[in-house]
Amino acid sequence: MMKPKDRPTFKPSLKVKTWNPEIETAFFEKWQEEGIFKFDEKSEKPTFSIDTPPPYVNTPIHIGQAYTYVWMDIFARYKRMTGHIVLFPIGLDKNGLPVEVQTERIYNISMHETPREEFIEKCKAILKESGDRSLDAFKLLGLSCNSWSLEHHIGGRYETDDPEYRRLTQETFIRFWNMGLIYEDEKTTNYCPVCGTTISDAEVEYEEEETDLNYVRFKVQETVEDVIIATTRPELLCSCRTVIFNPDDERYQHLDGKHAIVPIFGHAVEIQHHPYAKPDFGSGLVMMCSFGDYGDVWILRELNIDPIYAIDQKGRMNENAGIYNGLTVEEARDRIVEDLKSQGLIVKAEKIRQRRPICWRSKNAIEFVPMKEFYLKQVEFKDEILRIADRMEFFAPESKQILLDWINSVGIDWVISRRRYYGTEVPLWYCKGCGHIYVPELGRYYQPWREKPLIDKCPECGSIEFHGEERTFDTWFDSATSEVYILGYLWNKSFFEQNFPCGLRPQGKEIVRNWLYFTLLKSFLLFKAAPFQNAWIHMHVVDEQGRKISKSVPETWIDPREVITRFGSEAFRIWSGLEGNITRGDIRCSFERIKGTSKFLTKLWNIARFISSFPQVSENYELATLDKMILANLNELIGECRRGYEEMNAFSAASAIRTFTWNMFADHYIEAVKSRAYNRGGIFSTRLQRGAWYTLHLCLEMILKLLAPIVPFITEALWLELYQKESIHIQSFPEENPEWKSETAKLVPKLIEFDNAIWRYKKNEGSSLSQELAVQIYAPPELKPLAEDLEAMHRIKNLIFGNPKSGQNVEKLAEDIFVGKLA
Ligand SMILES: [Zn+2]
Ligand SMILES: [Zn+2]
Numbered sequence: 001m002m003k004p005k006d007r008p009t010f011k012p013s014l015k016v017k018t019w020n021p022e023i024e025t026a027f028f029e030k031w032q033e034e035g036i037f038k039f040d041e042k043s044e045k046p047t048f049s050i051d052t053p054p055p056y057v058n059t060p061i062h063i064g065q066a067y068t069y070v071w072m073d074i075f076a077r078y079k080r081m082t083g084h085i086v087l088f089p090i091g092l093d094k095n096g097l098p099v100e101v102q103t104e105r106i107y108n109i110s111m112h113e114t115p116r117e118e119f120i121e122k123c124k125a126i127l128k129e130s131g132d133r134s135l136d137a138f139k140l141l142g143l144s145c146n147s148w149s150l151e152h153h154i155g156g157r158y159e160t161d162d163p164e165y166r167r168l169t170q171e172t173f174i175r176f177w178n179m180g181l182i183y184e185d186e187k188t189t190n191y192c193p194v195c196g197t198t199i200s201d202a203e204v205e206y207e208e209e210e211t212d213l214n215y216v217r218f219k220v221q222e223t224v225e226d227v228i229i230a231t232t233r234p235e236l237l238c239s240c241r242t243v244i245f246n247p248d249d250e251r252y253q254h255l256d257g258k259h260a261i262v263p264i265f266g267h268a269v270e271i272q273h274h275p276y277a278k279p280d281f282g283s284g285l286v287m288m289c290s291f292g293d294y295g296d297v298w299i300l301r302e303l304n305i306d307p308i309y310a311i312d313q314k315g316r317m318n319e320n321a322g323i324y325n326g327l328t329v330e331e332a333r334d335r336i337v338e339d340l341k342s343q344g345l346i347v348k349a350e351k352i353r354q355r356r357p358i359c360w361r362s363k364n365a366i367e368f369v370p371m372k373e374f375y376l377k378q379v380e381f382k383d384e385i386l387r388i389a390d391r392m393e394f395f396a397p398e399s400k401q402i403l404l405d406w407i408n409s410v411g412i413d414w415v416i417s418r419r420r421y422y423g424t425e426v427p428l429w430y431c432k433g434c435g436h437i438y439v440p441e442l443g444r445y446y447q448p449w450r451e452k453p454l455i456d457k458c459p460e461c462g463s464i465e466f467h468g469e470e471r472t473f474d475t476w477f478d479s480a481t482s483e484v485y486i487l488g489y490l491w492n493k494s495f496f497e498q499n500f501p502c503g504l505r506p507q508g509k510e511i512v513r514n515w516l517y518f519t520l521l522k523s524f525l526l527f528k529a530a531p532f533q534n535a536w537i538h539m540h541v542v543d544e545q546g547r548k549i550s551k552s553v554p555e556t557w558i559d560p561r562e563v564i565t566r567f568g569s570e571a572f573r574i575w576s577g578l579e580g581n582i583t584r585g586d587i588r589c590s591f592e593r594i595k596g597t598s599k600f601l602t603k604l605w606n607i608a609r610f611i612s613s614f615p616q617v618s619e620n621y622e623l624a625t626l627d628k629m630i631l632a633n634l635n636e637l638i639g640e641c642r643r644g645y646e647e648m649n650a651f652s653a654a655s656a657i658r659t660f661t662w663n664m665f666a667d668h669y670i671e672a673v674k675s676r677a678y679n680r681g682g683i684f685s686t687r688l689q690r691g692a693w694y695t696l697h698l699c700l701e702m703i704l705k706l707l708a709p710i711v712p713f714i715t716e717a718l719w720l721e722l723y724q725k726e727s728i729h730i731q732s733f734p735e736e737n738p739e740w741k742s743e744t745a746k747l748v749p750k751l752i753e754f755d756n757a758i759w760r761y762k763k764n765e766g767s768s769l770s771q772e773l774a775v776q777i778y779a780p781p782e783l784k785p786l787a788e789d790l791e792a793m794h795r796i797k798n799l800i801f802g803n804p805k806s807g808q809n810v811e812k813l814a815e816d817i818f819v820g821k822l823a
Contacts, residue, residue, distance in 0.1 A: 010678060014612035014721055019605040021568020024713045028142055036730055037080075039087050039146040039155025041488070041495050048084040049503040050076055051483040051532065052145070053515075054091030054160060057130045058098040061137040063549055063589055064541035066560035070576040071538070071650050072506045073143045077709035078645040079503075080144070081733035087155060087499075089486050090138060090145040092131050094161040095423045096475035097195055097361055099123045103422075112196070116421050116449060123422045124161075131159070140564050142573070142712050144729070154488040154495060160478050166424040167445040168485050169478045172522060173416075174427060176376060177439050181525060182416075186372040188290070188297050188307065189415055192359035193315025197418045198371050199359060200474055201410070202514040206355040207363070213282060213352045214337060217345045218243070221259040221268050227252075228347055229260075230282025232354060234340065235332035236289035238265050238321050239310040241300060244274040249284050262287075263345045264336065265322065274299065291368035293357070311367045329367070374426065374471075375413040378521055382407055385520060391530040395648040396583045399509060399537035403520075406513040414521070416477045423472030429453040433463025480518035483531045501529060506536040536648045538582045544590045558589055566591070570713045571598035577654030577710040600658055601714055604703075607666050608718045611700045614677055614693040621690035624676070625744055625785035630669045631737075632745035633660065634699055638734045641706045650710060657706050664748065665699055668755055675792035683792065697722075702734050750780055757813040758794045773797060776820030778804050 031037060052072055055065055076088040100111055103122045111119055135148060135157075146155030152164050159165065176182050189198045215230050216237075229243060243260045245252035252271070259268040269287075276299055277286045290307030291297050300307055312318045317332045319325050324332040340346045357366050378385075386407055394400040417426055427446040429438040438453050440446055448468030457464045483502040488495045501523075507515055516535060523531035543549055543556040551557050563572050575597040580587050623631075637660045644653030676684045677692040701723060708715040708728045719728035758777070762769055772795040783790065784801040791799050803818070804810045810818040 010613040012609045012612045014609045014718070017609070019568075019570070019601050019714055019717075021570060021713075023717065024140075024142065024569050027713050027716055028139060031144070031727070031729070032148070034727065036727055037086075037088070037144040037146055039089075040085060041154050041492060043085040045083060045085040047087055047499050047503070048076075048079040049087035049483075049487060049499060050089075051486060051502050051505045052088060052090060053507050054093040054158070054479070054482065055134055056093045056096075056098060057127060057134045058102055059130070059551065061134055061560055062551070063558045063560050063563070066137070066141055066563075066572065067541050067576045067582065067587065067589075068506065068508070068538050069138060069143060070141055070573050071536075071582065071648075073141070073712075074577070074650045074709045075504065075506070075536075075645070075648060076144055077712065077729060078733065080729065081705070081708065081731060083732070086144075086146075087486065087503075088143075088145050089155055089158060090135070090143065090148065091158045091160070091482065091486070092134060093475070093479065094127045094131065094159050095478050097197075097420060097422075099127055100420060100422050101195075101362075102126055111421055119421050127161070137561060140561070140569055142569050144712070153491060154486070158485060160475070160482075161422070161424075163445040164490060165478065165485060167443075168481055168490055169424040169473060170427045170446060171442050172481055172484075172526060173473070173477070174439055174442055176525060179525070181377045182374055183377070183413075184372060184374050186370050187375075187412075187415075188301075188368045189371050189373060190357070190366045191313060191369040191371060192362060192364065192366050193313065194362040194364045195359060195420075196313070197420055198373050198415050199366065199418075200415050200476070200514075201412065202406075202414075202476065202517065203360045203474075204357045204366060205360040205363075207358045208353055209356050210351055210353055211356075212337075212349045214340070214349045215283065215347045216263060216340060217347055218260045218263060220255060220271070221261055223255075223258065227255070227260065227285055228283040229285045229287050231287055231292075232352070233289065233292040233333070234336045235317065235321070235324065235329060236292050236310055237262055237287075237336065238324075239289045239291075239308040240265075240267075240269055240287045241290060241305045241308065242269050242288045242303065243271045244277045244286050244288060244299070245271070245284055246275060246277040246279045247273040249273075249277070249279040251279075251284060260287075263343070264339060272303075274303075293368075297368055307370070309370060311369060313369060313371075315367060329365070373415045374417040376416050376477075376521075376525075378410060378414050379412065381521070381524060382410060385524050388524055388528075388530040389520060392532050393534045395534065395536045399512070399535075399583075402509055402512045402537070403516055406517055414474075414518070416474050417471040418474055419470075420472050423475060424478050425449060426469045426471045426473060428469040429466040430469070431458040431461060431463050432465035432467055433458055434461040436460040438466065476514045476518045477522075479515055480522045483519060483523070484526070500527065500531075502532050504534045504536060505532040506538070509537050509539060512537060534648075536583065539584070539586045541582070541589050542586045544588055544593075546586065546588065549589070558591070563591070563594055567594055567598055568713075570601055570711050571595070574598055574600055574654070574711050577650045578658060579651070581649050581651040583648065600662065601711070603662055603666065604707075604714065605718075607661065607670070608700055608704075608722065610670065611696045612722055614696060616697045617690045617693050620687060621694045622685070622687040623691045623695065624688055624789060625747075626669065626672055626789045627691050627695040628740075628742055629744040629747050629751070629786075630665065630695060630699060631740040632742045633664060633748055634702055635736050635740040636745060638702065638706065638736050642733070642736075645709065653706070654710050657703065657710075661703050664752070665703070668748075668752055669699075670696070671755070672751075672786070672789045672793040676789060684788070704728060705731055705734050744785070747782060747786065750782055751786065753814055754779055754783060754790070754817055755794075757817045758796075761813055761819055762794075770795065776800055776804075776810075778802065778810065778816075778818035778820075780816035 076086045080086045150157050192199050211232050213230050214234050215228050218227050240262050255271045258271050261268050288296050288299050308320050310321050317324045317327050359366050425447050429448050436458050449470045453466050487499050519531050547556050549556045575594040578597045640656045641653040673692045679689045704715045704719050716728050774797050776798045777796050778800050781801045809821040812818050
């Protein structure tokens with residue numbers, strides 16, 4: 001044993017006293033320089049590919065996106081540390097309506113009245129700026145994406161309006177065309193008058209609204225009796241084509257086959273029975289118009305009745321509406337109600353709530369109009385799509401049902417063409433001589449509205465005049481091949497074949513019916529396979545009151561950039577890990593919560609700084625039972641973290657690490673081992689003192705590695721400072737060690753209880769925690785192996801294991817813990 005004057009004094013080698021978020025950027029840049037996240041397609045390691053959602057870039061990244069991208073980054077970093085080469089590209093979605101609307105607003109122009117070329121250039125300028133803003137936000141969050149520059153190779157950043165990306169979209173269309181899966185048809189489709197385009201069922205949302213149910217008087221032609229028909233859309237009277245009642249409704253059996261005269265317009269329509277009519281809705285008689293809702297669309301189609309369209313593509317009444325021609329739908333409704341009232345034809349009106357279909361982007365009511373559009377077949381493949389959906393694993397498993405329900409509800413083929421400018425062009429030309437449709441070869445990106453076709457003359461009639469198609473695709477038609485694009489389908493077919501299906505699709509629940517479903521559909525049609533091995537479906541980040549976070553509701557708005565400026569990215573990331581599992585439910589967010597959870601970073605820094613006082617040793621040490629206990633505990637933690645990360649549950653890993661690090665390792669182990677690590681009185685052997693040093697460093701190293709996927713900056717800072725010069729992010733993730741497993745793990749709760757009892761006792765006695773305890777202390781016998789450390793920690797002179805004998809003057813502190821009373 002060393003004499004006191006020979007003993008070293010211990011000072012932290014970690015000089016910086018607190019975690020400083022300002023160094024995050026420097027680490028981020030260092031990682032880029034070292035290229036540690038670059039994707040190497042020749043790597044021998046197994047690939048794990050993540051089809052990162054390309055955010056639409058017209059608005060700044062919101063807090064919910066920031067949260068979910070952090071989780072995706074956690075998955076990527078964990079996979080990297082467990083021996084995978086991780087394909088984690090960043091993409092930006094730029095196609096489609098939002099930027100067109102923004103361009104119209106900013107420049108005060110109308111798309112259809114602006115030369116297409118000019119309009120597209122204006123869109124591009126806006127997209128460039130907002131795209132850069134999104135990328136900056138992702139960089140601040142520390143995402144470990146493969147590359148931040150737009151590159152045409154695997155792992156490169158991609159953008160959906162890039163000619164290469166659009167080439168892929170067009171290639172899928174041409175393949176489908178050649179397979180006979182595309183057809184053009186004039187059908188009644190969902191039409192958004194604000195967006196000026198056809199939209200698919202997957203783009204329709206529903207909104208509860210209060211509306212008037214008007215009871216309107218009709219005359220029966222044959223019997224001249226009055227009947228009452230309730231409707232929420234009286235402006236469609238002109239397009240009424242039939243009146244139905246339920247076959248079980250006794251009130252109207254005598255009207256079957258007779259005719260109703262439509263008020264104001266005066267035409268007669270047949271009255272017939274149909275189960276779609278509900279006897280308890282309104283009067284039980286329902287007028288079927290073309291088209292007020294989906295029911296109208298289906299029934300008229302089923303009864304084979306030609307529609308009379310009353311609404312045009314701008315959402316105004318057309319010439320079929322007679323005197324209401326030119327009015328908007330709302331104006332026409334108000335006017336016709338007035339007219340009916342003045343003629344005594346409205347017997348009553350009642351307020352009802354109904355679900356009305358709205359456009360998911362512009363949020364206004366959609367209409368049903370006839371449009372000639374391209375369709376991709378899907379209805380006939382539903383059973384097969386359901387079958388391949390079974391090959392994907394879902395996190396959480398329940399979220400799979402959202403997809404299955406949607407597939408089951410699909411009733412019409414996918415309308416894929418749109419009448420917009422900023423999108424991928426439908427690659428077709430039409431011969432002006434004979435109408436022959438020219439479908440180009442694969443291999444390049446085509447813009448038929450500005451280019452001539454690659455053939456000189458029509459193969460059918462020899463004409464040299466062609467008309468280029470002007471329509472674009474539904475942007476989901478682009479997005480639904482993101483996994484094909486990132487896996488290098490265009491550039492490295494053998495890599496694609498080896499690595500398809502993609503490892504993971506992370507995405508929000510609200511786009512299961514379009515992004516996930518359409519990807520599944522296209523993957524089925526192209527490859528007869530499921531596109532992903534796993535799908536991680538997340539819920540939302542909401543404010544403290546559970547409200548949706550939205551820029552238009554300022555009191556809910558939390559800007560991630562402000563969070564990062566105030567607290568650092570790491571504070572945001574640890575909050576993202578610790579605040580709950582977003583796979584299972586919505587997550588509540590506020591500045592206070594983020595600030596609160598970030599205290600763990602301070603704690604971690606303090607722990608590391610304390611441990612940095614002691615040398616790192618790898619030999620000549622002996623582990624005390626206390627050391628074995630914490631290693632057994634650590635071993636359990638490693639298992640728990642691996643399970644959490646494997647199940648894409650960063651929350652369970654993060655909270656297990658925090659509980660271990662703070663509530664066990666710091667509060668109890670470090671407190672107990674301090675005396676031995678310093679060994680100021682020289683009461684411990686050098687080998688046991690070195691055992692303390694060994695265990696402290698080993699635990700810290702493991703904690704840093706376990707936490708590295710969640711908080712990459714602070715763990716890297718501590719790792720480089722204390723351990724190795726090579727980034728923590730390319731280290732192997734800790735594995736459970738059978739040698740650390742031991743029964744001593746069971747001592748943990750006993751130890752915690754004992755420590756708490758003694759601290760409480762000292763506090764009640766008014767003595768300091770470091771004050772010597774001269775009285776007898778009775779401890780549970782199981783703790784005997786920790787005797788030396790416990791005596792030193794609490795400075796107990798007289799520690800007895802076992803209960804006091806009866807008659808002894810003691811005070812009970814807790815179960816099996818007593819303190820002797822001075823006589
Ligand atoms: Zn719209
Ligand atoms: Zn021709």
